[in-house]
Amino acid sequence: MEITWRWFGHNDKITLPMLRQIGVEGIVTALHDVPLGEVWTREQIRSLREYIESYGLRWSVVESLPVTETIKYGGPDRDQQIETYKKSLRNLAAEGIHTVCYNFMPVLDWARTDLLHPNADGTFNLFFSYAEFAYFDIYILKRNGAREEWSRTAIPSPAGEKRDILAEVDALARTMTPEREHELVENIVIKTQGFVSGNFREDDEAPLEKFRQFLDLYEGIDKAQLRANMKYFLEAIMPVCEECDINMCVHPDDPPIEILGLPRIVRTAEDIRWFLNAVPNPHNGLTFCAGSLSAGAYNDVVAMAREFAPRTHFVHLRSCHIFPNGDFTEASHLGGRADLVELCKIFESLSPSPLPSRSGEGCAQLSNDSVALPLHGGAGRRPLPFRVDHGKTMLGDETRGYNAGYSFLGRMYALAQMQGVLATLHHS
């Protein structure tokens, strides 16, 4: 596999020369400054690509070319938005970028309640508490019907433990402080979304109001309708993907549960099977995000990797630990329920790593000519890119103002672990 790293562009405090020092070969990034729904022009793409290449790296994956809400809920201007999307795809391909990650999650991209959850060893991880999330929904967002919905929700937990979530939420309400309420809004609406989704920004003055407006757009959109909209989108762009050899890879819903009354359709093996079969074109593929999938107690991540590897175009290595009550935290890359060693075996067997980088000589050895690179079994021309996804926050990462989950030392540590796993696989 190709070792990649998510880099947030010129403003990222983690620089490209830093990434070269730690064995990164390819960059995962996006034109973060282009407003949602506008075409990514060739000039803009070229300028960023050349900047990346000037540091001896290559732009391997786009994460994300955002699918706007109107495409997801099927708004009146969706065809126009799909045309815009196609133009951006053509421009990316013309600049040599052929792997595009996106998601089909309505309104909210990924969700966590705690961004600095302390571990016993002094490090921090991202954490999701159902009770706090339900508190946000019922007491802060005050979404119509939320209380009733949560009363019917069976929280998925490893041992099927029953949980009275409303009793927990009401207990929380008795001890809640304005500071923690503020923090929950920041964590759920701003800090996890601002740098990835384009729907929300750090300087939004009334984020909750905006949030409610987005939710309203999905009035009457159920799972079947969202699936139909995803199929519509994929069928519309596939001819361009074929013509330009673009691999699309949808990111699973994170966490893989239905939230806020919104349908979510990339949560389980059945969901993934559905969208792969609904549009059975090899360019329609998956971002195998082991972290997102392992947060679902019902997901057997290794079995899913075995089944979906041939249609996987991008891999996120991360693992979650689910507590007996269903809450989850992001685990060490060598722990948790995702079994990343086994996943590396599965994906590496499809797309063996280029040996020069394994011998420690780094990316300078790799050419930008994709033909010279090893084959990725599925698409047959490119190595399968992987990135370590989020990492722990450790050793001072917390003071550096990095995007939530995207620490430097924590991710570097995880990358070193994964490089060790890959080297061991090669050796044996």
Ligand code: DNO
């Ligand atoms: C969070 C990320 C997601 C992902 C998008 C892809 O850390 O994994 O924001 O980039 O869902 O579109």
